Amino acid sequence: MEKLQFITHFTERYSYVDSARMALEGGCRWIQLRMKDATEKELESAALQVKDLCDVYNATFIIDDNVMMTKRVGADGVHLGRNDMPVDEARKILGADFIIGGTANTFEDICRLAEQGADYIGCGPFRFTST
Template sequence: MLQFISHYTDRYTYLDGIRMALEGGCRWIQLRMKHATDDEVRPVALQAMQLCKAYGAKLIIDDRVALVKELGADGVHLGKNDMPVAEARKLLGSQFIIGGTANTFEDILLHYKSSADYIGCGPFRFTTTKEKLAPVLGLEGYRSLLEQMREAKIQLPLVAIGGISAEDIPALMRTGVSGIAVSGAVLRAQDPVAEVKQLIKLTQEI
């Protein structure tokens, strides 16, 4: 499963990126506008929701629980400095997807107990998209975390994130992760739509 995390670049706006990801076949989009206000995010989110609806894709908005509820987006992704998952669940109920960022097994356990629906886990390697970063996990990190999840009978999908490019995907999928989140790999590609197609194909070839 591929999750595309929107980002703007010199070439593309947030919506350009989302449009290209959808066109390439991605059906799971995260709108992430870290330093914007809710009022700046709202119109972009509404357009993103329309696009996603047209493609039958899910739209998750980073960090903004109240906005997700207000707009009726599919869900929210919560980073380590955002609202705790348990609090978001109380506000949103069960009819929204809630994802939480984890760097360690303790984070995963906490998200699990807080009834998160998926875990965004990383960073796989050093990335330039994020400003603050925990130590990189590498393949071994994912293997170990997934093993600990199995032992603890935590059956949540884990999405690998952080500086992942096409050539990393086969080995990463073999560790047992459920999905891959990408941003830069798509937006920096010469042909982002073709890149999304290739990334999806790679996540399915295991």
């Protein structure tokens, strides 16, 4: 697993997919598609595009929050926030071959995620969110 994960974002000029493409072109090989306010349809469309890009660049592709979308589009894994499904429940749905990571803001969060079997722990916040 790579040590640096790029978390997608958008601006007035660049879409989530554009940000993933630029990170991949710059050498990053671990992408998290994070689209908090997207509809399922918007997320699926972007996820399929980012998955194709990650396949071309032989990069790991993670989807934020959405276990079922991860399975549906064949992403490499899912990143779960504090208010999302517990890691052990996601593991039952996805199986052992998927990467499951989680966000930790406290030492207690780190211990909980480790106990549940998270493959990686993202320490945050990247920026403060209520989720």
